[in-house]
Amino acid sequence: MIRLENVTKSYSAEVTALRDVSFEIPKGEFVFLVGPSGSGKSTLLRLMNRQEVPEKGSVWVAGKNINDLPESKIPFLRRSMGNIFQDYKLLLNKTVFENVAFALEVIGRPRHVIRQQVPAVLELVGLADKSDRFPHQLSGGEQQRVSIARAFVNRPLILLADEPTGNLDPTTGEGIMRLLERINSTGTTVVMATHDTRVVNMMRRRVVQLDRGIIVRDQERGVYD
Amino acid sequence: MLARISYALRETFASLRRNVTLTAAAIVTSAVSLLLVGSTFLIQRAFDNLLTRWKGDVELIVYIRSDASVEQIQLVEDALRSQPSVIDVDRLRYLDQAESYAEAEKLFAGDPGTLRLLTPENIPSQFKVVPIAEDSSLVRELGEQFRQLAGVKEVAYAQDVFDVVSRVSQFIRVATTAMSIILLVVAVGLIWNTIRTAMFARRREIEVMKLVGATNWFIRIPFMLEGLLQGLIGGVLACGGLWGLNSAWSGAVDDFNDTELAALVVSDGYVSGVMLVLLLIGALAGAVGSGIAASRFLDV
Numbered sequence: 001m002i003r004l005e006n007v008t009k010s011y012s013a014e015v016t017a018l019r020d021v022s023f024e025i026p027k028g029e030f031v032f033l034v035g036p037s038g039s040g041k042s043t044l045l046r047l048m049n050r051q052e053v054p055e056k057g058s059v060w061v062a063g064k065n066i067n068d069l070p071e072s073k074i075p076f077l078r079r080s081m082g083n084i085f086q087d088y089k090l091l092l093n094k095t096v097f098e099n100v101a102f103a104l105e106v107i108g109r110p111r112h113v114i115r116q117q118v119p120a121v122l123e124l125v126g127l128a129d130k131s132d133r134f135p136h137q138l139s140g141g142e143q144q145r146v147s148i149a150r151a152f153v154n155r156p157l158i159l160l161a162d163e164p165t166g167n168l169d170p171t172t173g174e175g176i177m178r179l180l181e182r183i184n185s186t187g188t189t190v191v192m193a194t195h196d197t198r199v200v201n202m203m204r205r206r207v208v209q210l211d212r213g214i215i216v217r218d219q220e221r222g223v224y225d
Numbered sequence: 226m227l228a229r230i231s232y233a234l235r236e237t238f239a240s241l242r243r244n245v246t247l248t249a250a251a252i253v254t255s256a257v258s259l260l261l262v263g264s265t266f267l268i269q270r271a272f273d274n275l276l277t278r279w280k281g282d283v284e285l286i287v288y289i290r291s292d293a294s295v296e297q298i299q300l301v302e303d304a305l306r307s308q309p310s311v312i313d314v315d316r317l318r319y320l321d322q323a324e325s326y327a328e329a330e331k332l333f334a335g336d337p338g339t340l341r342l343l344t345p346e347n348i349p350s351q352f353k354v355v356p357i358a359e360d361s362s363l364v365r366e367l368g369e370q371f372r373q374l375a376g377v378k379e380v381a382y383a384q385d386v387f388d389v390v391s392r393v394s395q396f397i398r399v400a401t402t403a404m405s406i407i408l409l410v411v412a413v414g415l416i417w418n419t420i421r422t423a424m425f426a427r428r429r430e431i432e433v434m435k436l437v438g439a440t441n442w443f444i445r446i447p448f449m450l451e452g453l454l455q456g457l458i459g460g461v462l463a464c465g466g467l468w469g470l471n472s473a474w475s476g477a478v479d480d481f482n483d484t485e486l487a488a489l490v491v492s493d494g495y496v497s498g499v500m501l502v503l504l505l506i507g508a509l510a511g512a513v514g515s516g517i518a519a520s521r522f523l524d525v
Contacts, residue, residue, distance in 0.1 A: 108443070154438075
């Protein structure tokens with residue numbers, strides 16, 4: 001599903017985020033990217049949805065080298081992936097329903113599809129009864145669920161998660177992990193960057209550990225360390 | 226498709242409401258600059274009308290002394306009629322003192338000081354002569370001969386006036402065109418800034434849109450529509466202003482109905498054409514200005 005070949009990416013002469021990184025993520029896998037801040041986890045995610053382009057090497061998604069993708073095709077790549085973030089990135093002036101509907105609206109889905117799919121995905125994340133609330137009326141965990149609903153409503157092949165439990169207490173974080181696990185069980189590939197030791201140890205999934213831009217460990221059913 | 230259109234329209238109007246002050250500033254500036262552009266067109270047209278009329282009309286006026294005898298006047302007329310190769314004898318017109326005074330009353334309506342010096346008794350009567358010879362030196366030669374005739378006070382060449390008016394009109398053409406271009410650039414700049422502000426206020430929304438796979442055009446179009454509307458509303462205001470200005474002007478010129486100045490009236494058809502051009506320029510400038518602004522902020 002995702003393959004990186006000898007990828008090098010630096011932000012300036014001094015800051016090299018990734019050095020000659022190669023690894024592959026098969027379809028349907030759940031992968032943790034772990035490592036300290038600045039080790040290159042977020043950069044990896046940003047390479048996967050073409051927010052960044054590597055200097056050297058290539059990034060393959062669903063059989064296509066996305067470095068060669070023309071600017072006009074990038075939106076269509078991104079429609080096949082969902083993104084969730086530590087800070088949720090919800091639109092504060094829109095309700096829960098509208099935030100999720102927004103993702104479908106801006107890719108031109110007709111209204112009857114939106115009316116049908118948004119309640120279904122809100123049901124899945126357990127927020128069916130809060131669809132008219134605004135983000136500030138929700139807890140952090142609930143807000144993250146909204147952002148997961150938004151990322152998943154389009155049934156993407158891949159879900160990219162950047163520190164999704166970073167702002168949440170352990171119990172709430174665990175709930176979010178259960179939800180991601182459920183999404184993964186529908187066949188969606190999940191790539192999650194984190195330095196949350198507890199959730200990694202709890203899940204026992206593949207762990208790719210980075211240190212200063214180099215992969216230092218790649219372990220099936222791994223723990224944080 | 227319908228969903229996209231309704232989305233674009235909803236976003237456009239929401240954004241217009243959010244930035245009322247900036248929007249108003251952009252609209253007013255584009256209205257003023259477009260009004261100036263329109264006025265330039267109309268002023269030019271008026272001058273062109275006047276010049277065309279003069280060119281094909283009177284080019285030589287032979288003023289007769291107020292104390293000239295009837296015989297002397299007859300002599301001048303006969304001399305003029307004996308030159309059918311140089312002048313159009315059929316269009317030769319004699320204005321006696323009463324007619325000349327009536328014309329002067331209109332010409333100097335705004336200048337009572339000059340008018341007070343004139344009376345139907347002291348005003349010169351005049352022959353209005355339309356030359357047909359292409360060669361203007363021939364006309365001048367003839368004019369010099371007439372200057373020698375008894376009873377002739379003065380010979381005036383419309384060519385001289387024509388040249389002055391031409392030069393004035395050329396100057397006005399350059400000045401108004403330059404001013405309207407500068408103002409138009411300012412208007413585009415203001416629209417650009419309004420859109421930039423609108424996009425900055427919504428950068429989070431735009432970031433999310435890009436991440437969930439909205440195309441750049443999808444994001445850009447509401448902003449471009451917003452700019453287009455600002456330009457278009459400015460254009461509509463400018464058209465209203467232009468119409469008002471033109472009818473006031475036509476009303477004023479109407480008082481000079483039977484003098485050359487009547488040529489300064491611009492036909493309604495031409496005014497409508499100019500208005501259409503203004504609307505087009507407004508819409509285009511707005512869409513282009515905002516399109517550039519939008520593109521610059523889409524690199525998330």
